[in-house]
Structures are given as structure tokens and as C-alpha cells.
Amino acid sequence: MKLRTLEIALEGLEGFGRPDPRIEQYSTPAILAARLLHHAHLLGDIEGKAVCDLGCGTGVLACGAALLGSGRVVGVELDPGALAVARRNAARFEAAIDLVQGDVRDRSLIDGLGTFDTVIMNPPFGAQDPHADRPFVDAALALAPVVYGIFNSGSIPFLEAYTAGRAEIEFAVGGIFPLKRTFAFHRHDVVEIEVEILRIRRR
Secondary structure, three states: OOHHHHHHHHHOOOOOOOOOHHHOOOOOOHHHHHHHHHHHHHOOOOOOOEEEEEOOOOOHHHHHHHHOOOOEEEEEEOOHHHHHHHHHHHHHOOOOEEEEEOOOOOHHHHHHOOOOOEEEEOOOOOOOOOOOOHHHHHHHHHHOOEEEEEEEOOOHHHHHHHOOOOEEEEEEEEEEEEEEOOOOOOOOOEEEEEEEEEEEEEO
16 A cells, blocks of 8 residues: 555544543644554565554554554553544444553553564653653563654654663654644644654564
């Protein structure tokens, strides 16, 4: 599937009905989701692979992985309302996605998921909790040898220090996260945040 075709398919998915700012519920933009998945697919990390979408939200990345031929897709999400949307989005594509409600900080939950070939994720950027992304990184490295994630631009030095001895960052692809006015405290219709799509490999 071509990059633009995937992007168009993901653009049609339903977003959050009532997003919660405390857990930074922002829908993953289709252009970023498609780019992450396209790179992962080209490197052989999606088609026929067991893929886990951590903090799957409305299931954008999970649905994209299914469209690209993943052998097994599991989405993990804390918010039951978001999971309901993810189920509808999966049904739109007739995608077989297992959706699990739970907290990525719950190690028993992570251990119970089994192992995967690839983790894909758009973790919190830390606007509400400066360390919100750390449990996602820890869970991802526990689940799979290869991780793709969307992070704030400039996060590489932190991630290299945080995962020292456990993983290495193999490449970064720059992008823009168009953050649309979602909550009352937002002052602009759209704020463009510079981000990086990172491929992280467990040692």
C-alpha cells in the first residue's frame, strides 16, 4: 500500500469524542501515523508480524498496522471510551484487532500480553506529567525487540540516557504534529509541534 493511500484511509477514522487533557488525549494525525507505519513496513517490521500499539487511543496506528498485513495486532488503552471508538474504527476496516483495557504502568498486564515483534506508539509528550512517556518506553522494550514511537523533537538525548544499556536509537525521521484546538485552555486553532519518529532497538 502506498504511503498516501494509507494516509487517506487513516484520515477517515473517528477521533476522540470527549478527550481527557490529563492523559494528553490527542488523536495521532493520519500523516504521522502513515509515515511511521510506512517506514516500519519497509523495514519488515509490520507485515506478518505481531504488533502491539501501546496507548492505542482510537486505534489509528493499530488499524494502519492491520491494513498493512500484520499477523496479529493488539491495542492497549486505559480509557474505555477511547477503546469503544477504536472498536468502531477497527470494524470500519474489518480489521481483527485485539483491544485490551489497561494501564501500561501495570507490569502484570504487560507480562500477560506475551511477546511481540514490534511495538508502535504515540506516547504522551509530557505536557501534564514530565515523565509520562517513561512507562511507555519501559513497557515497549519489555514487549518487543523493535519499537517505533512519536516523540517531541529533541528527545533523543533523554531517550539515549534513559535506555542506556537496554536499547539504541537506530534512526529518526522528523515531522510536524498539528495540534488542533481541543481544550478550553488552548489559545490557537492549530499549533504545530516538531516531532521525531524514532526506531528503537532493544539490546
